[in-house]
Amino acid sequence: MGFVVKKPGILTTVQDRGRIGYLGSGFSPNGVMDHRAYITANILVENDIDACVLEFALAGPTLRFTTTTFIAITGGDFSPTINDEPVPMYSTLEVKRGSILHFGACKQGAYGYLAIAGGSLRVPEVMGSRSTNLKCEIGGWKGRTLAMGDYLPFITKNTYFLPNLSSHAIDHDDFYGFDEDILTLRVVPGPQEKAFTEKGIETFYNETYETTTKCDRMGYRLDGAEIETESGSDIISDGIAFGAVQIPSHGRPIIMLADRQTTGGYAKIGTVASVDIPKLVQCQPARKIRFTSITVQEAQALYRQQAKYYRSLYKMVRRPGGGISPRRTARRLTPILEEQVRLSKGDTLWIDRS
Amino acid sequence: MFDKILIANRGEIAVRIIRACRAMGIKTVAVYSTSDKQSLHTYLADESVCIGPPLPRDSYLNITSILSAAKGTGAQAIHPGYGFLSENSTFAKLCRDNNIVFIGPSPEVIDRMGNKSQARKTMMDAEIPVVPGTKEAIYDADHALDIGKDIGWPIMIKASAGGGGKGMRVSQNESDFVEAFNIAQRESMNAFGDNTMYLERFITNPRHIEVQILADTFGNVLSLGERDCSVQRNHQKMIEESPSPFITDEVREKMNEAAVKAAEAVGYTSAGTIEFLLDEDRNFYFMEMNTRIQVEHPVTEMCTNVDLIQEMIKVAAGEPLGFEHENMKCTGHAIECRINAEAPENDFLPSPGVITQMHLPGGNGVRVDTAAYDGTNISPYYDSMIAKIIVHGRDRTEAIAKMRTALEEMVVIGVKTNLDFQFAILENETFQAGNAHTGFVDQFLKGET
Amino acid sequence: MDTKQIEELIAIMDKAELTALRVEEDGTKIELERNHSSLSPTALPLMADRVGRLLAGKEESHDAVVADEIEESTVVVRSPTVGMFYVSPSPDEDAFVIAGQEVLSGQTLAIVEAMKMMNEVTAPAPGIVMEVLAANGTQVEYDQPLFRIATSRDQ
DSSP states (O other), rough: OOEEEOOOSSSSSSOOSSOTTTTTGTTTOOOSHHHHHHHHHHHHHOOTTTTEEEEEBBBBOEEESSSSEEEEEEEEOOOEEEETEEEOSSSEEETTTOOOEEBBOSEEEEEEEEEEEOOOOOOOOBTOOOOOBTTTTTTTTTSOOOOOOOEEBBSOOOOOSSSSOOBBBBBOOOOOTTTEEOOOOOOOOSSSGGGGGHHHHHHHHOOOOEEEEEEEEEEEESSOOOOOOOSSSSEEEEOOOOOEEEEEEEEEEEEETTTTTTTEEEOEEEEETTTTTTHHOOOOOTTTEEEEEOHHHHHHHHHHHHHHHHHHHHHHHHHHSSSOOHHHHHHHHHHHHHHHHHHHTTOOTTTOOO | OOSEEEEEOOOHHHHHHHHHHHHHTOEEEEEGGGGTTTTTTHHHSSEEEEEEOOSSSGTOHHHHHHHHHHHTTTTTTEEEOOTTTTTOOHHHHHHHTTEEESSSSSSHHHHHHHHHOOOOOOOOTTTBBOOOOOOSSBOHHHHHHHHHHHHOEEEEEEEOOOOTTTTTTTEEHHHHHHHHHHHHHHHHHHHHHHHOOOEEEEEESSSEEEEEEEEEEEEEEEEEEEEEEEEEEEEEEEEEESSSOOOHHHHHHHHHHHHHHHHHHHHEEEEEEEEEOOOOOOOOOEEEEEEETTTTHHHHHHOOOOOHHHHHHHHHHOOOOOGGGOOOOOEEEEEEEEEEEEEGGGGTTOOOOOEEEEOOOOOEEEEEEEEOTTOOOEESSSOOOEEEEEEEEEHHHHHHHHHHHHHHHEEEEOOOOOOHHHHHHOOHHHHHHHHOOTTTHHHTTTOOO | OOOOHHHHHHHHHHHHHEEEEEEEETEEEEEEOOOOOOOOOTTTOOSSSHHHHHHHHTOOOTTTOOSSOOHHHEEEEEEEESEESSSSSSSSSSSSSTTTTOOOOTTTEEEEEEETTEEEEEEEEEEEEEEEOSSSTTTEEEOOOOEEEESOOOO
């Protein structure tokens, strides 16, 4: 019981939180690009917060489900449909056995996520994670992107053992700022801030940059004003954090993301605060970006606030009585009983027949 | 033992009592209003008498008609069920005057406990803890204000003849007290024709835990355990369970003792319930005594295997209690959910109408008490209860799982119900953890829990 | 079978308030027994055979006095309460009305006694009493049909 890949999409991989703890041995952590969408998807289907999900970019996959289950779709808008009917994102959906889930091209955002209830996909854990390392061809689904004809099994075979999920939903908030002209990202300065002149730093925090088409899972390259260094941007190779802003010799920022190399020899002017990275990864090319600096303490406070938000998501997600009834068996029986009513209309009450 | 009993009630409790009588070989007489002509209870009883038009005051509250029906059919006893005339001492007295046994306590006891301020006084005299408040009745706002200063705010102003949340107001501090008192008193006058008031300290978000009492005419007074009824909305109970997940065994023992003492203090016979309020430190306070069988009695029946209705009938017939009361045990955990014809999304507005089709749950440890069947008309004249679902499991987790399964399956077509709402409460973390106090449902509706 | 004779016997039963009457004459035996149960027509216990027997009993009416004419409109007078149905003011007096009698609007037709309180059953409109539908001295329930009155158009 799982799904069969009819069309694989352009870059569809199995990801989770990332392969943590092996950066020093040369393994990029990989994992999802948009952590917020990832966690939200898992909360919606009541999976563990680090269960794996399907991540897709540019154009999403078309999948046929061989069992009935619940799913949630978050992140970028890929016009999801189930059996050609459009379905909402950020709410838990029931997918019946045999249904076709289709994602098109990306209308808004860049990375989409699909979570499946009951523990998600049954893929082996490699070095503590189910993320895909495409370069090393390990982890996730056979160390590669999905291909046509692949059959990915689920951990839970049917919905009867799942809690009742179909009323789960989250109100859309405008966290990603899709409607804003310019996206502002908060950056913690360093670790090589001293490699840049005062003018260079001023440029970085005051100029508007633009995302280019050269934005992928390794990093996002931005176009814009050149950032001046004291004496070039070469450094002794240093570990690279998620969201680190490298300024190579051409002076334009490149923000290192999930599939980044483990070490790099270019100066890093700062690191994008982890709460803002999801906003960045959902940018399409030619998106205007500005940077603003915050302290480590402020970034940590934001991080704690986000953790609180995730905790409150659990409560927000469950809605009593609104929308689809979560009483699944009753829903299944209701049309049968309604049909009985139609058939027996005009009959006397059973109690009056003698 | 009686030969024939008349059931002065309707709906599921009438069905319940008729079944209990049948099992004891007692003939039954049902009474009904013209709008209840095709009710289940009229078909299950051996005889039935139409006693009036739909309005309760012309039918189920019409003492003359009911007594006349009893005499005409030769019924020797009347079981009043709950609500309607069950706590009406005039009715109980008239039964006695007409040589018909009223299945319940004596009219004097009903009076004593029905007058809430007098009941408080009786309990205080018997050294049973009561909610700090007045001992004597109050009629005057200024006098009340003086006493209020002794009790301390916030204060709950209550009507002595009150019930069902009427004639009650909370005063938060000295400045709003007099106005609140006058409003409550006026409401009491309009609803009950009585302006006697009393005051209690207002406990924030208490737990409402009541103890079931059974007493016979041979001096046996028993407590059959408690029921936690904290899941309520506007003082209407929605879910009840036993035992309470809130109290320790020590508190339980003390509460049972206090309940027995209270019943003995008033010379109680038959089935009754002592209601307590508990604050967050698990101090319990007597609130009131209900001198009747209650809606949620099946919860206790599932835990103790005692048939409360049959025991009431035995006591009324002058027989001793019919079970081994020395070795009575409360086992496992029982939960009851009330299923009503109402629309929770529309402020719980009643949704009367015809239930065209219904599917009821069942299975091991699942009990359904209902008078509804396919085609039942849920009338706007009476309460909107469709059914009570009661489950029993070996522990609370099992009981919740069974109730969840039962609610998940139940279907009612034709009227709106609170099934989805009850189901959502069953799934709620706070409820599952046993932490639901009387403010829980309101918080749940606001999304705060 | 002489139905007129049976009608007379029923009238005798009624006047003398008998529950049973047996007459033997010229080789013909007639037995009449009043259905004495206080079951109202609407009391239908669930068990099938009892229902069947009751339905058979339903067809009889207690004091059937056949009307020889059916008027344009008839009105059924129903019991205002639960109690004992008495056709006369006291046991030793004549009945308030008999079949065929003309009555005026508001005229007392019978009494239903509930807990020592006498409730009068009155005619809602002027007309002629066609049928008395309940037996004297039996328990009647609220809304039970007691009299059928033919209301004539000319008055």
